[in-house]
Amino acid sequence: MKLLSGLLSHDRQADRVVPPSGFTAQLTVFTSAAMAFLAVFALALSMASGRLADRWAGALAGTATIRISAPPDQIAAQEAAVLSLLATTPGIRSSRAIPPEEQTKLLEPWFGPGLPIDALPLPRLVELTEGPGGYDGEGLRQRLAAEAPGAVLDDHTRWRRPLAVAAERLRFLGLLSLALIAGATGAMITLAANAALSANLPVIRVLRLVGAKDSYIVRAFVRRFTLRALSGAAAGTVLAMIGVALLPRADEAGGFLTGLGFQGLGWLLPFVLPPITAIVAFAATRLAALRTLKGLTR
Amino acid sequence: MIAFEGVAYNYGGGELLSDVSLRLAPGSFHFLTGPSGSGKTTLLKLAYGELLPTSGHVTLFDKTVRGMTRDDVALCRRRIGVVHQDCQFLDHLPLTTNVVLPLTVAGRSADAGNLTELLKWVGLGSLGSALPPSLSGGERQRAALARAIIMDPEVIIADEPTGNLDWEMSLRLLTLLVELNRMGKTILIATHDLNLIRQAKAQVSTRVLRIKDRRLQLAGADL
Numbered sequence: 001m002k003l004l005s006g007l008l009s010h011d012r013q014a015d016r017v018v019p020p021s022g023f024t025a026q027l028t029v030f031t032s033a034a035m036a037f038l039a040v041f042a043l044a045l046s047m048a049s050g051r052l053a054d055r056w057a058g059a060l061a062g063t064a065t066i067r068i069s070a071p072p073d074q075i076a077a078q079e080a081a082v083l084s085l086l087a088t089t090p091g092i093r094s095s096r097a098i099p100p101e102e103q104t105k106l107l108e109p110w111f112g113p114g115l116p117i118d119a120l121p122l123p124r125l126v127e128l129t130e131g132p133g134g135y136d137g138e139g140l141r142q143r144l145a146a147e148a149p150g151a152v153l154d155d156h157t158r159w160r161r162p163l164a165v166a167a168e169r170l171r172f173l174g175l176l177s178l179a180l181i182a183g184a185t186g187a188m189i190t191l192a193a194n195a196a197l198s199a200n201l202p203v204i205r206v207l208r209l210v211g212a213k214d215s216y217i218v219r220a221f222v223r224r225f226t227l228r229a230l231s232g233a234a235a236g237t238v239l240a241m242i243g244v245a246l247l248p249r250a251d252e253a254g255g256f257l258t259g260l261g262f263q264g265l266g267w268l269l270p271f272v273l274p275p276i277t278a279i280v281a282f283a284a285t286r287l288a289a290l291r292t293l294k295g296l297t298r
Numbered sequence: 299m300i301a302f303e304g305v306a307y308n309y310g311g312g313e314l315l316s317d318v319s320l321r322l323a324p325g326s327f328h329f330l331t332g333p334s335g336s337g338k339t340t341l342l343k344l345a346y347g348e349l350l351p352t353s354g355h356v357t358l359f360d361k362t363v364r365g366m367t368r369d370d371v372a373l374c375r376r377r378i379g380v381v382h383q384d385c386q387f388l389d390h391l392p393l394t395t396n397v398v399l400p401l402t403v404a405g406r407s408a409d410a411g412n413l414t415e416l417l418k419w420v421g422l423g424s425l426g427s428a429l430p431p432s433l434s435g436g437e438r439q440r441a442a443l444a445r446a447i448i449m450d451p452e453v454i455i456a457d458e459p460t461g462n463l464d465w466e467m468s469l470r471l472l473t474l475l476v477e478l479n480r481m482g483k484t485i486l487i488a489t490h491d492l493n494l495i496r497q498a499k500a501q502v503s504t505r506v507l508r509i510k511d512r513r514l515q516l517a518g519a520d521l
Contacts, residue, residue: 016391016395017388017391017399017402017403019388019389019390020390202386203388205386206386206387206388206399207399207403208372208375209375209380209386210375210399210400210403210445211372211373211375211376211400211403211404211449212372212403213368213369213372213373213403214368214369214372215369216403293368297343297348297349298347298348298349298350298368298371
């Protein structure tokens with residue numbers, strides 16, 4: 001708390017004791033801006049993949065499909081048998097046969113519009129929705145085999161699991177990228193701070209000679225680097241958010257894009273990046289300054 | 299005030315100072331002489347806590363230096379004004395800001411009237427806004443003296459303060475130091491300028507210490 005109040009209090013004289021250093025100043029601002037820019041995209045990726053994982057899980061969980069493949073003269077009877085069987089199966093909330101128009105719509109992205117569905121030997125599809133307690137999948141398969149030999153139960157597990165795993169991994173990679181960006185920011189600010197400290201050793205010696213405590217000297221450097229990192233990160237964040245906002249929408253670009261970006265209150269999340277960058281800069285500069293001072297004579 | 303007791307100091311290779319004992323009484327005026335490389339600067343650095351003795355004890359204001367933290371040393375420096383031969387300043391800041399630096403780092407502000415008076419006293423009244431690199435050697439020494447005394451320290455330590463000055467400027471600086479001593483300040487000056495010491499002895503009671511063969515001796519009869 002004392003550190004923070006020292007950082008925020010505006011001591012004009014203390015600010016001025018360290019000479020202006022154009023190169024390291026620009027380096028710190030640029031690095032912070034670039035890292036914040038990348039961090040916004042990593043954050044957007046992480047959030048989008050999180051939404052994707054939730055959407056896939058939500059869309060596929062709790063539903064299953066029964067595919068009926070049978071000779072044309074038997075298929076209607078088997079469909080009716082399946083629907084009747086499902087109506088009496090415990091754990092199933094509802095079931096419905098997917099009408100041919102809906103099947104056409106599902107196939108349209110792959111085969112194009114105007115598909116002559118009647119001319120194709122497509123299976124009939126029955127969609128079922130689980131009840132709260134779920135149903136006995138193995139029991140249902142056995143009953144289907146007995147009453148509708150052409151019916152196959154697909155509970156979506158083999159689709160859902162790899163998709164959910166992929167989305168979760170993407171989210172993890174996004175978060176890992178954020179952590180790496182924070183680490184790289186800290187490392188680069190440490191390098192810049194070390195360069196500034198080395199260049200200002202005569203200043204530090206003068207300050208010690210006239211009775212400056214280490215905390216005073218550290219504060220002069222830390223304040224400068226923290227404020228530079230904060231301003232750079234703020235600029236980088238705003239630019240990246242503009243970039244994200246200008247990305248094409250998912251519905252405009254088609255089904256493969258998953259809407260990289262933020263939604264609702266998620267747009268506020270990138271605004272935590274500048275303060276986090278400032279905290280990283282504060283810690284990195286403070287450690288570098290204390291280490292440098294300890295290496296000097298008293 | 300400042301006391302050395304059996305102090306030795308080694309610089310990597312060998313012993314530079316050996317069994318040095320010294321007590322600076324309040325209001326005293328000491329010169330420290332000796333050939334180049336004899337350890338005068340080292341002794342002064344020990345006296346304001348920049349170096350730690352290899353053995354023995356250095357006491358600053360009743361606290362042993364060895365037991366002091368870096369913050370303790372910083373606080374002691376506010377009671378000791380130091381003037382170096384190659385006095386260093388913050389070259390990007392004007393003279394007045396440099397002179398008030400000890401107050402600034404102590405979180406105090408300078409009284410404008412006192413600052414003007416101090417700069418006039420050291421003969422730099424018209425140079426307050428000048429940057430240190432634009433000052434002459436004599437002006438830098440006097441600026442360093444002004445910086446050293448702005449905190450009203452009890453002790454003033456000067457390392458070859460007249461080393462880069464002509465005789466007239468040296469006498470001017472000496473006069474300032476003698477005046478400070480008359481105000482009650484304890485003065486310790488390292489110099490190899492025997493004429494300066496003779497000049498001082500004519501104005502004020504001084505003790506002359508000499509470093510010879512790594513040891514501190516009382517000199518004087520031969521001066």
